[in-house]
Amino acid sequence: MTIKLVALDIDGTLLTSDGRVTPEVFEAIQEAKAQGVHVVLATGRPRSGVLHLLKELQLDQPGDLVITFNGGLIQDVHTGETLYEEQLSYEDYLDIEYLSRKLLVPMHAITKTGIYTANRNIGKYTIHEAKLVQSDLFYRTPEEMEQHTILKCMYVDEPERLEELLPAIPADFYERFTIVRSAPFYLELLPKTVNKGFALLQLASKLNLSPDQVMAVGDQENDQAMLEVAGLPVAMENASPELKHFAKKITRSNDDSGVAYALRKWVLR
DSSP: OOOOEEEIIIIIIIIIITTTHHHHHHHHHHHHHHTTTTEEEESSSSGGGGGHHHHTTTTTTTOOOOEEEEGGGEEETTTOOOEOOOBBHHHHHHHHHHHHHHOOOOOEOOSSSSSEEEESSOOOHHHHHHHHHHHOOEEGGGGGGGTTOOOEEEEOOOHHHHHGGGGSSOHHHHHHHEEEEEETEEEEEEEOOOOHHHHHHHHHHTTOGGGGEEEEEOSSSGGGHHHHHHSEEOOOOTHHHHHHHSSSSOOHHHHTTTTHHHHHHOOOO
């Protein structure tokens, strides 16, 4: 069946290792749009971290849509209208924050308007995330977070440190939250119903498309859910070995314009 919707992860997929969109990728996306294909960025980043890319890729036109917060938010890019949103409760936040102190791991919470941390000594990966997604960064105590709408929390530390703490996360956390690695140094905690796959199905339904008409392209664990639901799941050559098990196709690496290769080989006519 003809592919009519393409969901693209950003980091490690759309972008090169140094954070660029190659000319080949830009041109292939424009060709797909010209053929009536919906090209949607599906990312763990907040909206602030994708606006410049949406503009650069001309994916900010009427009818363009974007999936952010690992599936926690779907918006119309042009109007800013929210089509779908899931949030963590304040009680969820308190439990996640308490565990971070117990495990001695830096942690931050992300809202539509900024990144908030209760770590007086702000972790280097929290600072990195704020710069990466061009977000304001705030220090707030847990008590000051009650009035904020939190879409996700993140434990952030050296990869080996995150590996060490995984067995210490209580079993009930896995029942209550979606817990995924979006990068070696990021462990994300989201509402249980939230993942890129569920958001992608919501989006396909809104566009009156079947899963067979959807291609999803990614490279990390947090992309697994959307590869599982897409009719054509594609992993980058640089993807984790685990993710490649869920792909029907392997494209070139992000540094070799793998998104462009996938679009030209399996989407463009």
